[in-house]
Amino acid sequence: MKNLLMLEELGQFCLAIFLFSQLQYSWWLFPLCLLLPDVSMIGYLISPKIGAWVYNFFHHKLFAVVVLILGFYLKIQVVEFIGIILFAHSAMDRIFGYGLKFNDHSKHTHLGWAGKKNDI
Numbered sequence: 001m002k003n004l005l006m007l008e009e010l011g012q013f014c015l016a017i018f019l020f021s022q023l024q025y026s027w028w029l030f031p032l033c034l035l036l037p038d039v040s041m042i043g044y045l046i047s048p049k050i051g052a053w054v055y056n057f058f059h060h061k062l063f064a065v066v067v068l069i070l071g072f073y074l075k076i077q078v079v080e081f082i083g084i085i086l087f088a089h090s091a092m093d094r095i096f097g098y099g100l101k102f103n104d105h106s107k108h109t110h111l112g113w114a115g116k117k118n119d120i
């Protein structure tokens with residue numbers, strides 16, 4: 001099951017690369033911006049509860065899809081780009097075993113404890 005879920009996330013990451021290729025941006029912007037959603041971890045400086053909420057908000061794929069669709073609908077490529085980056089980053093995180101956070105600890109995710117071998 002773990003490999004199947006990882007393949008699904010890999011497919012979503014590839015979809016994000018394809019969607020990015022449809023925009024009129026230089027290719028180097030994709031890897032440059034790919035880690036930007038992790039700035040949301042700054043919420044952990046306030047508290048684990050706020051940190052988890054802010055992190056989960058910016059790492060939830062539905063939010064990324066809504067931003068992407070909004071950008072497409074309004075024909076604003078920078079908003080489309082933000083949605084694609086959010087989506088790609090979330091897929092990449094899940095490929096590496098980092099999921100949405102519980103509010104007790106930053107390493108406690110819906111995929112298990114980050115950094116430990118997890119059986120999904």
